[in-house]
Amino acid sequence: MALDRIFRRKKPQLVVQDDLPELWSKCTHCSVQTYKKDLLAEKKVCPSCGFHNRISVEERIAFLLDEHSFVQSSGHVTPLDPLEFKDSESYPDRIKRSQQKTGRPDAILCGEGRILERPLVLALMDFSFQGGSMGSVVGEEITRAAELALERKVPLLIVCASGGARMQESVLSLMQMAKTTVALNALGKAGLPYFSLLTDPTTGGVTASFATIADVILAEPGALIGFAGPRVIQQTIRQNLPEGFQRSEFLLEHGMVDIVVDRRKQRTLLAQLLDHLGSKHKKAPVQEYKI
Amino acid sequence: MSENVRSLESALHALEKTMRDTGADLVQEISNLKHKLEGLRSSEDAKLSRWARVQLARTPSRPTGLDYVERAFSDFVELSGDRCYGNDQALIGGPATLEGRPVMLLVQQKGRDTKGNIKRNFGMSHPEGYRKAMRLMDMAQKFGLPVIAIIDTPGAYPGIAAEERGQAWAIAESIAKMASLTVPTLSIVIGEGGSGGALAIGVGNRVMIMQNAWYSVISPESCAAILFHDAKEAPRAAESLRLTGQDLLELGIVEEVIPEPLGGAHLDLDTTVANFKEAVLRHLEELSQLSGEEVLEQRSRRFRNLGVFGEN
Ligand SMILES: [Zn+2]
Numbered sequence: 375m376a377l378d379r380i381f382r383r384k385k386p387q388l389v390v391q392d393d394l395p396e397l398w399s400k401c402t403h404c405s406v407q408t409y410k411k412d413l414l415a416e417k418k419v420c421p422s423c424g425f426h427n428r429i430s431v432e433e434r435i436a437f438l439l440d441e442h443s444f445v446q447s448s449g450h451v452t453p454l455d456p457l458e459f460k461d462s463e464s465y466p467d468r469i470k471r472s473q474q475k476t477g478r479p480d481a482i483l484c485g486e487g488r489i490l491e492r493p494l495v496l497a498l499m500d501f502s503f504q505g506g507s508m509g510s511v512v513g514e515e516i517t518r519a520a521e522l523a524l525e526r527k528v529p530l531l532i533v534c535a536s537g538g539a540r541m542q543e544s545v546l547s548l549m550q551m552a553k554t555t556v557a558l559n560a561l562g563k564a565g566l567p568y569f570s571l572l573t574d575p576t577t578g579g580v581t582a583s584f585a586t587i588a589d590v591i592l593a594e595p596g597a598l599i600g601f602a603g604p605r606v607i608q609q610t611i612r613q614n615l616p617e618g619f620q621r622s623e624f625l626l627e628h629g630m631v632d633i634v635v636d637r638r639k640q641r642t643l644l645a646q647l648l649d650h651l652g653s654k655h656k657k658a659p660v661q662e663y664k665i
Numbered sequence: 666m667s668e669n670v671r672s673l674e675s676a677l678h679a680l681e682k683t684m685r686d687t688g689a690d691l692v693q694e695i696s697n698l699k700h701k702l703e704g705l706r707s708s709e710d711a712k713l714s715r716w717a718r719v720q721l722a723r724t725p726s727r728p729t730g731l732d733y734v735e736r737a738f739s740d741f742v743e744l745s746g747d748r749c750y751g752n753d754q755a756l757i758g759g760p761a762t763l764e765g766r767p768v769m770l771l772v773q774q775k776g777r778d779t780k781g782n783i784k785r786n787f788g789m790s791h792p793e794g795y796r797k798a799m800r801l802m803d804m805a806q807k808f809g810l811p812v813i814a815i816i817d818t819p820g821a822y823p824g825i826a827a828e829e830r831g832q833a834w835a836i837a838e839s840i841a842k843m844a845s846l847t848v849p850t851l852s853i854v855i856g857e858g859g860s861g862g863a864l865a866i867g868v869g870n871r872v873m874i875m876q877n878a879w880y881s882v883i884s885p886e887s888c889a890a891i892l893f894h895d896a897k898e899a900p901r902a903a904e905s906l907r908l909t910g911q912d913l914l915e916l917g918i919v920e921e922v923i924p925e926p927l928g929g930a931h932l933d934l935d936t937t938v939a940n941f942k943e944a945v946l947r948h949l950e951e952l953s954q955l956s957g958e959e960v961l962e963q964r965s966r967r968f969r970n971l972g973v974f975g976e977n
């Protein structure tokens with residue numbers, strides 16, 4: 375922890391957003407009502423049916439990391455409008471609106487943290503910021519997160535949630551797919567593990583780049599994960615899509631993801647994987663995780 | 666092409682026919698008319714909208730990948746299949762020689778007619794296409810062959826089977842593989858550079874684009890459908906997307922725009938291919954001076970630096 379203090383650039387701000395309007399929350403999936411404090415204790419997984427509600431980036435950190443272990447590294451990079459993109463609403467205005475809503479410069483938050491005492495670098499995509507779309511800033515922050523992991527000699531975890539590349543930066547967005555990949559290749563070459571956690575939804579250029587080249591690909595239950603969106607596919611083939619198409623379980627069955635893991639078991643699983651694959655760079659033996 | 670150009674062209678053809686048929690000496694007249702036509706095409710080209718270039722890139726008679734392969738390279742041996750599932754016909758490849766140099770070709774191939782387009786799935790690959798590309802990249806790495814990737818696809822195919830077999834995975838892995846090679850890689854967009862399906866073989870030490878080709882994160886139609894809720898607004902979306910060769914050069918995405926004959930590549934295949942070949946040879950020669958490590962380092966730096974943002 376002493377090291378953390380030395381490298382701390384920003385005080386961690388971990389506020390669990392309690393955005394449920396009433397004391398009780400009705401599951402959108404099974405309609406069963408849960409006392410909202412119980413739902414939070416379950417990491418917003420419905421105790422009745424197991425439905426994984428979408429959560430904020432701050433909640434994700436609180437649910438995944440050791441308390442007070444997160445030190446933010448991102449936030450110095452800000453979006454521009456290099457194409458002066460012509461749209462019904464200007465790109466800078468769209469950006470400003472999302473920035474005000476999320477308090478972030480763009481759809482990403484990165485930093486260092488610990489899971490059951492095991493250090494790692496994390497990058498978390500924010501779907502509430504323009505659909506988690508990847509433009510130059512998201513690409514740069516993911517790249518820097520990979521470079522930070524390389525510098526610290528610790529594993530990297532990217533929590534994905536994105537509609538894909540950001541149209542308003544056109545081909546510059548597309549190039550972020552290659553740029554992030556170059557940084558992840560370097561991490562892999564150094565023998566440092568990279569994990570991705572695919573959450574609802576992960577599609578388009580993010581799925582077709584860093585999300586799916588991880589050493590271990592984890593997915594949350596029921597998450598929509600794919601290259602083309604279901605609507606695009608439906609328009610192309612003009613027939614109905616099969617039940618469960620492009621969901622985590624479907625992808626597991628087709629051999630595309632390693633493990634579909636319940637949000638409440640992710641910490642333990644990640645600790646196990648961090649130990650199994652991260653031993654090459656380990657300086658001292660770590661305590662056994664509690665199951 | 667405008668009415669003016671078309672009427673000049675038919676006048677020229679008439680003169681040429683008259684000279685052939687009657688033996689009359691019309692050399693001077695023909696030369697004058699050709700000169701005038703060239704000037705008119707040149708001024709019209711400068712005025713071409715982005716949408717007009719997208720349409721040029723999609724002209725049915727536009728040269729396809731194999732037209733370049735047959736004219737610029739020799740002894741192309743097509744190797745089939747991904748050794749796993751199938752043989753994608755929209756992405757083909759194999760070794761060939763270029764002026765005596767052995768190279769590995771990866772070619773996104775559209776059909777030359779309707780039947781061909783059905784066979785080639787309109788240039789839209791399934792995952793096995795990208796997996797074939799990866800297999801050939803491995804082979805190129807093993808035997809020290811530079812990779813020349815010819816890009817021409819509206820995009821990777823969006824279908825049920827493609828998703829089941831991991832379309833996103835195949836593209837991501839192909840990008841990662843190409844990014845890791847220590848043999849030189851060149852990518853040239855000759856027609857359509859449709860998003861991730863194009864980038865899968867677009868990780869070049871040098872990336873080039875033909876003058877009337879486009880390269881974008883999304884097609885103008887899909888972009889228009891999302892932004893303006895109407896695919897018919899595609900011309901507007903094309904302007905917004907800044908997807909032409911000149912745009913990409915200004916944004917630092919490509920090293921070079923390869924000139925096409927006035928009016929488009931389809932009007933003069935020999936000149937088109939000659940320009941393509943000259944550029945490819947020149948870049949290949951430059952890259953051949955680098956060691957394997959330097960090749961990897963140069964390409965990594967090239968892509969590391971792409972993106973425009975502020976910093977505070
Ligand atoms: Zn429920």
